[in-house]
Amino acid sequence: MKMSLFESEDDIAMLMDLSKCMRPMINALPETYRHALLLAEIEGKKHSEVAEELKISLSAAKSRILRGRDKLHASVLRCCRISQNSKGTIVDYEKKPGKHCQSC
16 A cells, blocks of 8 residues: 555645745755755756766765755745654644745
8 A cells, every 4th residue: 555645635735835935945045055956856866967967076966965955944944833743754834923034
């Protein structure tokens, strides 16, 4: 039996809403991290493919992807309170009051 990552349509709707905020945050990243992150996370390329496309070493590609994720994570946390389950899956979020970010 195949199990879904999401329990309900509400889970999917919640993540879709959160993802609307994330694209402007990704676009706000420095180009070095943004490009690597987009290739790895949005296009689904392997780290070695990212390295080849960017003409950098594999370790540099891994570093850029990790730093991009860290910067994106920090941006999300400035705007939202995130609740995760024991596996690290986002199960809920709440936008923080005030103007922490313009993208949400």
